Amino acid sequence: MKVLGISASPRAGGNTDILLDKALEGVKASGARVQKVILNTLKFSPCQECQNTRDDGTCIVEDDMQSVYKRIEETDIVILASPIFFGSLSAQAKMMIDRFQCIWRVKYMLKKDIFGRKKKGAFICVEASSREDFFNNAKSILKNFFATINAEYSQELFCMGVDEKGKILKYPHLLQKAFELGKSMV
Ligand SMILES: Cc1cc2nc3c(=O)[nH]c(=O)nc-3n(C[C@H](O)[C@H](O)[C@H](O)COP(=O)(O)O)c2cc1C
Numbered sequence: 001m002k003v004l005g006i007s008a009s010p011r012a013g014g015n016t017d018i019l020l021d022k023a024l025e026g027v028k029a030s031g032a033r034v035q036k037v038i039l040n041t042l043k044f045s046p047c048q049e050c051q052n053t054r055d056d057g058t059c060i061v062e063d064d065m066q067s068v069y070k071r072i073e074e075t076d077i078v079i080l081a082s083p084i085f086f087g088s089l090s091a092q093a094k095m096m097i098d099r100f101q102c103i104w105r106v107k108y109m110l111k112k113d114i115f116g117r118k119k120k121g122a123f124i125c126v127e128a129s130s131r132e133d134f135f136n137n138a139k140s141i142l143k144n145f146f147a148t149i150n151a152e153y154s155q156e157l158f159c160m161g162v163d164e165k166g167k168i169l170k171y172p173h174l175l176q177k178a179f180e181l182g183k184s185m186v
Contacts, residue, residue, distance in 0.1 A: 001032040001186055004075040006068075008082035010040045010094035014170040015126045017158065019178045020081035026182025027077075035071060039092040042068070047098040057106040057114045065099045073116040076186050078151055080142065084127035087185060088137040097145045102147045113150070121151035122185055124178060128163035155181050 005024045009016035017038075024034045042064035053060050059069065072078060082093040089097075103115045125135055125143045135158045147152050159174050168174060 001077070002075045003032045003034050003077040003079065003182075003186065004071050005036040005066045006032065006051075006078065006080045006093075006096070007036065007038045007040075008080065008090045008096070010090070010092065011083075011165055012038070012040075013142040014083070015159070015162050016083050016124070018166065018168050019124050019126060019157065019174070020079065021079070022175045023079050023122070023157075023182035023185075024120065026179040026184075027186055029179075030183050030186035032077070032186045037068060037136060038069065039096055044068075044095065046095050047101050049101075050102055051105050052171045054102065055106065055110060057103050057112070059099060059102040061099075065096070068096060068099075068129070069103075071146035072149055075119060076117070077120045077122070077147070078149070079122045079124065079182065080145075081124035081126075082138065084125060084129075084131075084134045084138060085132070087134045089141055094141070097141060100145060100148050107128065115149060117150065119149065119151040120154045120185060121146040121149075122155040122157075122181055123153070124157045124159075124181070126162050126168065128161065130160040139153045155185060157181050
């Protein structure tokens with residue numbers, strides 16, 4: 001069983017990162033293999049809308065996203081963690097998701113399901129405010145992304161009222177929830 005954690009925060013060691021690491025600890029406790037991708041350390045461009053170029057679901061832009069496609073294709077479980085930025089996912093998360101247009105097009109327009117086996121997906125999200133609508137905005141994008149990569153939206157953890165770097169450490173019950181989320185995904 002392979003599990004891929006994707007951190008979409010620019011703040012290394014921040015709340016998103018800490019929650020994702022806890023979830024991945026839970027995954028490891030269940031004996032699965034873990035990989036982690038930190039989107040902010042990758043060099044990749046936003047989608048260039050070259051969508052009619054290829055019919056095999058591959059993207060023509062040769063950058064660090066190529067390794068992300070491969071890792072997602074090969075994984076059984078994806079856990080994506082993002083902070084809320086301006087009421088939705090971070091730009092890092094959205095940029096990655098838009099780059100899956102090549103997969104979306106082949107799956108839904110050409111009706112070819114070429115992108116790997118069935119997976120499960122979980123979403124971890126953190127915000128400073130207490131706005132449920134912001135989580136819902138992010139969730140609807142995430143669900144669309146998960147459907148595109150054949151991942152069933154299985155679990156979520158939304159943490160409100162968390163702003164400064166590392167503040168999540170003051171909430172052991174949320175860290176425990178992240179751990180349990182990871183454990184139960186496997
Ligand atoms: C550019 C930016 C935009 C943000 N927008 C929101 C927002 O719309 N709503 C909110 O509740 N918090 C917002 N925040 C606060 C972050 O969601 C919050 O600080 C979160 O804990 C950051 O997670 P991190 O430590 O993983 O980066 C924003 C922060 C930044 C830097």
